[in-house]
Amino acid sequence: MKIEDMKVEGNNARFVMSGASVTFMNALRRVLMAEIPKMAIETVEFHMGSISDENGKSFESTGPLFDEMLAHRLGLVPIPTDLSLYKFRKECACGGEGCPTCTIMFSLNKKGPCVVYSGDLEPLGDSKLSPVDKLIPLTKLTEDEAILIYATAQLGRGRDHAKWQVTHGSGYRLYPTIKVSKAKCEGAKDCASACPKKVIAVKEGKAQVVNLEACNLCMACVEACEKGAITIEGDETKFIFQFETDGSLAAKDALLYALGHLESEFSALHDSIGEMME
Ligand SMILES: [Zn+2]
Structure with missing residues (x-):
């Protein structure tokens, strides 16, 4: 697993995690919400x-x-x-x-x-x-x-x-991959204006991805554009994770506690299974 584009300031945290799974991201999300004192x-x-x-x-x-x-x-x-x-x-x-x-x-x-x-x-x-x-x-x-x-x-x-509960709005999105077929996309005005997150802009009469990470896979641009002109997929091994705290703890401390908690829970499980196998 690899963390990229880490932005942890004050009460807010946002980072991109690759090589992970939905299960792992859910475990982190749940620990952040339920386990930090x-x-x-x-x-x-x-x-x-x-x-x-x-x-x-x-x-x-x-x-x-x-x-x-x-x-x-x-x-x-x-x-x-x-x-x-x-x-x-x-x-x-x-x-x-x-x-x-x-x-x-x-x-x-x-x-x-x-x-x-x-x-x-x-x-x-x-x-x-x-x-x-x-x-x-x-x-x-x-x-x-x-x-x-x-x-x-x-x-x-x-x-x-x-x-x-220390953290709020704790959640993740699949990292988007957007492909625009320049041959099929005519005009591009419809798909650019359909996108509520301003992910697509019109440049030289064609649609271009200008703000990839803002995409929440809503598919509004796919529906607005010519059939097959835009394809969007979510990467199930790469995630944009974000949360904020209520101020009782800094986001950095909350994240470090949550990761330490996951580690200690799994090592306790490892030890007890190890004892049963002896
Ligand atoms: Zn006491």
């Missing part, structure tokens, strides 16, 4: 009763959303995760009670009228643990409304809940 808010405690500000003004601890809905939204807020620092609660030395190695605590203290954003979540301790995106709206508070929340985040995996 990240921090997400798991428990939320709402303060009940009235809340006072520093001037003695009293607010009702209420808002337009049900507490469950707000807790669900808090769970989906991406929390920056350094996988070298954290352990799963059940594997932690604290025995799952919660400690700085397995838990991040947040507080959220807002008084209306205002919009409450993800950036209002304040981590207890290191400010680097603040949510990655500060402007995700969570709820609105009107006059005399306030919320006071304590929340804890812990590691989880996408296979347990979508809030722990």
Whole structure:
């Protein structure tokens, strides 16, 4: 297998992989979606009763959303995760009670009228643990409304809940091969304008492929052009793979973790089959 044209920047990754199979690409896609751990808010405690500000003004601890809905939204807020620092609660030395190695605590203290954003979540301790995106709206508070929340985040995996899913839009396409028969393609205007991805352009009255990797094998140009003038095939050993992360991990770290995970799963399988054969 060979990786070409690797573009991994920030939260986005895109590369071309040749000498692979659909099965392998699917395994990578599924590991990226379901197996990479990240921090997400798991428990939320709402303060009940009235809340006072520093001037003695009293607010009702209420808002337009049900507490469950707000807790669900808090769970989906991406929390920056350094996988070298954290352990799963059940594997932690604290025995799952919660400690700085397995838990991040947040507080959220807002008084209306205002919009409450993800950036209002304040981590207890290191400010680097603040949510990655500060402007995700969570709820609105009107006059005399306030919320006071304590929340804890812990590691989880996408296979347990979508809030722990690190990557999104993770998928691949077969690498396209486009052949244009110059003898059969007359005019070429139809096939160029039919292509939604602007893969084909008209040059000197003939269709030419100008942006091959944008082709998603939709075949619109084949249908628009003269019969047999354009042939498109997908290469089942070469793929364009792409995904993005929610910001909790950089795309590079997510990809390296996913490949390491595949390697360790297969080596564990290798060892257990080896033992059975002895
Ligand atoms: Zn712990």
